[in-house]
Amino acid sequence: MAAEATVPAPRRSAGKRLADLFQGRPRLTVAALLAAPLGWLVIGYLGSLGVMLVASFWHLNELSGEVQQGFTFDNYTQLFTGDVYRTIALRTVGIAAAVTVTDAILAFPIAFFMAKVAKPSMRSLLVVAVLLPLWSSYLVKVGAWRLMLSQDGAINWALEPFGLHGPGFGTTAVWLVMAYIWLPYMIIPIYAGMERIPDSVLNASEDLGAKPLRTFRKVILPLTFPAVVAGSIFTFSLTLGDYITPANVGTKQFIGNLVYSNFVSNLPLAAAITTTPIAVMVIYLLVARRFGAFEHV
Amino acid sequence: MSTTQNPLRVAWLCVLGLFAVLLVAGCGSSSDSGSSDEITSIGQTEGAVNLIAWAGYAEDGTTDPAYDWVTPFEKQTGCKVSTKTASTSDEMVKLMRTGQYDGVSASGDASVRLMAGGNVDAIDMSILSNYADINPSLKDQPYNTTDGKNYGMPHGWGANVLLYNADVVKPAPTSWGSVFDEQEAAKYKGKITAPDNPIYIADAAVYLKATQPDLGIDNPYELNDEQFNAAVDLLKAQNKNIGEYWADATKNISSYTNGDSVIGSSWQYQTSTLEADGQPVSSTLPEEGTTGWSDTWMLSNEAANPNCMLEWMNWMASPETQVQVAGWFGEAPANLKACAMDKDSKANCDTYHAEDQAYYDKIAFWQTPVSDCGDDGGSGGGSDCKTYDDWVQAWTEIKG
Numbered sequence: 171m172a173a174e175a176t177v178p179a180p181r182r183s184a185g186k187r188l189a190d191l192f193q194g195r196p197r198l199t200v201a202a203l204l205a206a207p208l209g210w211l212v213i214g215y216l217g218s219l220g221v222m223l224v225a226s227f228w229h230l231n232e233l234s235g236e237v238q239q240g241f242t243f244d245n246y247t248q249l250f251t252g253d254v255y256r257t258i259a260l261r262t263v264g265i266a267a268a269v270t271v272t273d274a275i276l277a278f279p280i281a282f283f284m285a286k287v288a289k290p291s292m293r294s295l296l297v298v299a300v301l302l303p304l305w306s307s308y309l310v311k312v313g314a315w316r317l318m319l320s321q322d323g324a325i326n327w328a329l330e331p332f333g334l335h336g337p338g339f340g341t342t343a344v345w346l347v348m349a350y351i352w353l354p355y356m357i358i359p360i361y362a363g364m365e366r367i368p369d370s371v372l373n374a375s376e377d378l379g380a381k382p383l384r385t386f387r388k389v390i391l392p393l394t395f396p397a398v399v400a401g402s403i404f405t406f407s408l409t410l411g412d413y414i415t416p417a418n419v420g421t422k423q424f425i426g427n428l429v430y431s432n433f434v435s436n437l438p439l440a441a442a443i444t445t446t447p448i449a450v451m452v453i454y455l456l457v458a459r460r461f462g463a464f465e466h467v
Numbered sequence: 468m469s470t471t472q473n474p475l476r477v478a479w480l481c482v483l484g485l486f487a488v489l490l491v492a493g494c495g496s497s498s499d500s501g502s503s504d505e506i507t508s509i510g511q512t513e514g515a516v517n518l519i520a521w522a523g524y525a526e527d528g529t530t531d532p533a534y535d536w537v538t539p540f541e542k543q544t545g546c547k548v549s550t551k552t553a554s555t556s557d558e559m560v561k562l563m564r565t566g567q568y569d570g571v572s573a574s575g576d577a578s579v580r581l582m583a584g585g586n587v588d589a590i591d592m593s594i595l596s597n598y599a600d601i602n603p604s605l606k607d608q609p610y611n612t613t614d615g616k617n618y619g620m621p622h623g624w625g626a627n628v629l630l631y632n633a634d635v636v637k638p639a640p641t642s643w644g645s646v647f648d649e650q651e652a653a654k655y656k657g658k659i660t661a662p663d664n665p666i667y668i669a670d671a672a673v674y675l676k677a678t679q680p681d682l683g684i685d686n687p688y689e690l691n692d693e694q695f696n697a698a699v700d701l702l703k704a705q706n707k708n709i710g711e712y713w714a715d716a717t718k719n720i721s722s723y724t725n726g727d728s729v730i731g732s733s734w735q736y737q738t739s740t741l742e743a744d745g746q747p748v749s750s751t752l753p754e755e756g757t758t759g760w761s762d763t764w765m766l767s768n769e770a771a772n773p774n775c776m777l778e779w780m781n782w783m784a785s786p787e788t789q790v791q792v793a794g795w796f797g798e799a800p801a802n803l804k805a806c807a808m809d810k811d812s813k814a815n816c817d818t819y820h821a822e823d824q825a826y827y828d829k830i831a832f833w834q835t836p837v838s839d840c841g842d843d844g845g846s847g848g849g850s851d852c853k854t855y856d857d858w859v860q861a862w863t864e865i866k867g
Contacts, residue, residue: 338710338727
């Protein structure tokens with residue numbers, strides 16, 4: 171498709187000559203365009219990952235506690251032999267899964283209402299409302315939940331007349347707060363996915379005699395499933411790495427807390443621990459790709 | 468796109484190449500730095516000093532205009548003070564090892580590591596005029612002295628006390644058993660708090676030292692396998708009753724205010740703040756004794772401004788500064804002249820038992836656990852004691 175310039179060019183300005191350089195050389199053009207972002211990705215992003223992986227084979231000097239560069243599998247041995255690390259990894263993955271499922275269940279009707287029921291003006295209002303919590307600081311939201319969940323907090327106050335008691339600080343509280351905080355990241359992809367389903371498809375299903383529940387199961391769910399998987403990548407990975415919520419409303423440790431507490435005292439071990447969520451996320455993304463999460467996003 | 472080479476393959480080759488370079492660079496030789504010559508004089512000041520300090524150790528009047536000991540120092544010495552606040556001992560050690568700072572207010576669990584790592588310089592303390600007035604109990608201690616060489620200026624000290632809500636916890640506790648004994652602690656299940664710090668294992672050791680003399684614990688920071696396991700088991704059992712491990716004092720205070728915590732190990736600072744707020748709390752130093760911290764200003768061996776740092780150490784030890792620091796932070800001053808300035812300073816010293824030798828003797832001050840068990844009789848004096856690394860790992864397991 172390249173239109174070759176055959177007319178010999180007279181003397182031109184530097185800019186024009188630069189343009190000539192790229193003329194008819196698509197690979198050079200692509201390379202020049204991608205150099206900066208690719209450089210950033212490889213050096214800044216993958217580079218830091220690489221440094222971390224390398225650091226996970228270092229160890230600490232016993233006496234001074236200083237990081238010694240060298241090669242040892244000790245950190246990984248510790249990771250795989252210590253029961254506590256397995257427990258924490260399973261707890262984290264479990265909560266990440268629970269938060270993802272909770273958010274999917276909560277987000278589905280909201281997204282459906284936004285995409286298919288609400289009028290356009292109402293729709294934009296709802297989008298703003300969903301995104302609004304993201305405008306305030308994450309720390310403030312966790313802090314607010316800490317106050318609400320505390321012994322003399324709002325939740326216990328509201329439940330008291332019914333003779334009930336709130337969950338208090340703990341793993342249940344972590345699940346609640348995470349599900350609240352990451353919900354917008356699930357609603358938006360599902361909403362985008364549903365918006366793409368033409369109304370005619372839903373009408374056709376109805377015309378062919380399908381009851382609403384059948385339409386939901388056979389038409390809406392399969393068509394929006396890739397969007398749910400895409401949203402779940404956010405909720406799952408964000409929960410997997412978070413340490414502030416468990417530190418504020420939880421009593422047990424999560425992978426993020428382990429990394430955070432070892433980051434200062436034992437950097438090589440922290441680096442080794444970090445490989446766990448990376449491995450989990452790689453597997454998750456491969457499965458998500460299977461479900462077509464990357465096809466329409 | 469019709470390129471001859473698969474761009475994805477090129478990208479992967481780039482990444483692999485980068486990793487290879489990193490591996491070679493990363494696994495190369497490590498460098499050892501640091502000389503251990505003693506500092507014997509103060510030279511011309513450099514005009515600036517970079518500090519690592521606990522929050523509240525270098526106040527310049529921005530928090531409360533009444534508390535300012537940085538500005539007068541800058542005026543007198545011409546050394547502009549920059550402070551980096553650290554929130555844990557581990558963080559302080561890490562920051563010191565960057566070589567970007569001139570000095571640090573190190574607690575014992577950090578200072579031993581810094582001395583062992585050669586990150587701080589020994590100082591002939593006679594060059595600092597205020598050292599003569601420092602409480603003799605704080606001089607030549609394991610957390611500020613190695614091989615007879617002094618490594619810094621004592622700053623002040625405090626005890627970890629048993630803080631409790633007097634409306635809930637009755638009768639008033641006198642023993643750490645209230646948080647360690649299974650039956651006692653179960654009474655306040657879910658409302659017991661403890662510091663989120665590996666060094667808290669020493670608190671369990673202090674309790675075991677008194678209640679299980681068979682273990683033969685002498686120094687709670689020098690624990691052999693058997694002693695260490697007993698302490699860790701005690702803390703694992705305690706974990707069932709813990710509501711929250713506190714990491715910063717403000718959060719600890721709010722937990723008592725909101726009723727989430729009713730009893731646990733805390734500082735006198737929290738007690739005083741809660742009392743001033745009208746909360747029904749009280750604190751005690753239990754009969755088994757306790758752990759505590761004693762901080763030391765130390766000079767980095769890579770200091771760019773060593774002379775300003777030495778001036779700062781001497782400034783911090785002056786009676787006038789000590790009164791301000793002790794009053795602001797809530798601790799016992801190291802310079803006992805700070806207790807005789809006026810009525811307030813005397814009252815402050817009484818609150819923190821600055822001149823109470825019997826109280827001081829009940830405290831086992833923080834020091835970094837190392838494999839060398841020291842020369843005491845208790846642990847056998849061998850070199851098989853648990854290191855700080857072991858303590859950190861055990862702490863992870865205790866919290867679960």
